[in-house]
Amino acid sequence: MHKSERLFQLVNMLKGRRFAVTANELANRLQVSQRTIYRDIQHLQSSGVPIEGDTGVGYLITHYDLPPMMFTLEELQALLLGSKMVSAWTDPQLAAKAQAAIAKINAVLPEKLKQQVEELPYLVSAFNHDKTHQEITLQLRKAITNKTCIEFHYLDVNQQPSHRIVDPLGLVYWGAKWTLIAHCQLRNDYREFRLDRIQSITSLANTFNTSSHKSLSHYIELVKAKYHVDIDCPENK
Structure with a gap:
């Protein structure tokens, strides 16, 4: 755990307490030594955080609010809405x-x-995002991040099965269903796969490289040119 995160958690542990928390308890919860806790307490006190207490007695913060990071109300609501969407529509790890x-x-x-x-005047539904879908989303996200080739069975619109080996490039939400954008090794071209039709996905040992002509951003540029639409996309990596 980085020091900045530890200090943040330390402040949260001490805020609004009726009784002091001992350095030993803080050390156990943060998995550091008591000496580290004493140093962190001194650092926070010198930074203006009103921590009350002493060695052997314990510490607490009775009245203290950190500044709200200069976010406006609408900015905070946007972050909350985004969090709800991530929680409802992606994998459990990312949701957490x-x-x-x-x-x-x-x-x-x-x-x-x-x-x-x-x-927040928005309700984010997760009715169609079952456990299998969550597991597939997690596997795909890891494969995209690590540039790992994958294979899976896929059902087309007529429920006809096929076996695919692809280089996964990105996940796109068009407004109805999540879609995997990938480079098909058999067709040597981009292909789109709806996540709710992907079955039996497996990550392979081999990896792939992206390029100016094989990437999510290149695919998006082709879509923009074909349909005359404006789509934001991350830079090539």
Whole structure:
């Protein structure tokens, strides 16, 4: 754990406590030595964080709100909405990270602003995102990140099965279904695969490289030129 994250968690552990928390308890929860806790407490106190207490007694913060990171209300609501979408439509690991990020933001918001942020007029449904879909999404995300070739069985619109070996380039949400954009090794061209039709996915041992003519951004440029639409896309890597 980086020091900045440890200090952040330390402040959250001490905020709003009725009773002091001992250095030993803090050390156990953060998995560091008591000496590290003492140094962190001194660092926070010198930075203006009003930590009360002493060695052998414990520490607490009675009244303290960190500044809300200069976010406006609408910016915070946008982050919360994005987190809800990630939680509902992606894999469990990414969903947990999104929820953890929002928890960190909520932990340092004044109570009034926190209530305003939570009054979000959007409902994000996860009705069609079952456990199998989540597992496939997780496998694909890891394969895309690591540039690992994959193979899977796929059902077309007529429910006809086929076996594919592809280089996965990205996941695109067009507004109805998630789609895998990949470079098909058999066809030597881009192909789109709806995630709800992918079955029996396996990551292979071999990897692939992207290029100016084999990447998600290149695919998006072709789509933009063909359909005359504007689509944001990450840079080539």
